[in-house]
């Protein structure tokens with residue numbers, strides 16, 4: 001496959017593996033933006049990455065950096081800097097990732113689903129939402145020019161089981177959220193942490209587009225939880241993501257149309273509208289249905 005001509009998409013860092021997937025005794029091959037790449041670890045534990053030719057021989061070296069307990073690479077020159085996420089440096093946080101999930105759809109649809117609070121009560125029933133309390137309360141979207149990011153702030157949603165630590169309490173709560181769109185295909189949320197008043201768990205979603213309609217999703221988290229086991233936290237996040245994956249893979253067309261959603265706009269669509277406008281103004285074409293509908 002030829003590399004995309006979408007320069008905005010090329011000039012991004014993408015997750016390509018977790019560090020523990022790269023072992024000294026073997027190489028790790030994967031795909032980024034339709035290009036085959038290979039990661040390997042040398043005798044000094046240094047990780048390198050190369051693009052692969054059609055015959056699987058190694059071609060040019062490509063950059064590799066480790067951040068948020070995840071390895072990132074890029075195929076473009078002068079990539080947009082990776083975001084600053086202060087929570088990953090705070091001493092009392094637990095840095096946990098819960099594997100990578102394959103979802104066969106556009107990376108844009110995955111970001112949009114992550115931003116969408118309206119689906120909580122229908123898709124994550126009795127966990128992140130309750131059928132009895134489906135309303136998305138008023139919130140705001142903001143553009144931050146200094147980082148070229150979109151934020152959705154002052155989000156609130158009643159959640160029967162907002163997190164693994166909340167499950168232990170046995171009671172629902174009004175969860176407070178902020179969303180932060182970090183790049184075209186990466187997004188994160190800050191969510192009120194149970195038993196840590198005024199502080200928020202940081203949960204990221206970094207997407208590795210294998211192609212325009214096939215992705216691997218990485219979810220490193222910096223969370224505040226002194227009670228739950230790592231396994232319990234991972235199981236909770238994985239069970240949520242499995243539910244999202246089923247919905248996402250059934251959406252048609254797989255490429256996301258850039259036109260506003262056909263449904264009547266609601267509060268829940270505010271962040272979606274801001275994301276779509278930002279994609280358009282950024283010149284992103286990858287993962288999007290062309291204007292002609294092809």
Ligand SMILES: [Fe+2]
Nearest residue numbers: 119123124244
């Ligand atoms: Fe979801």
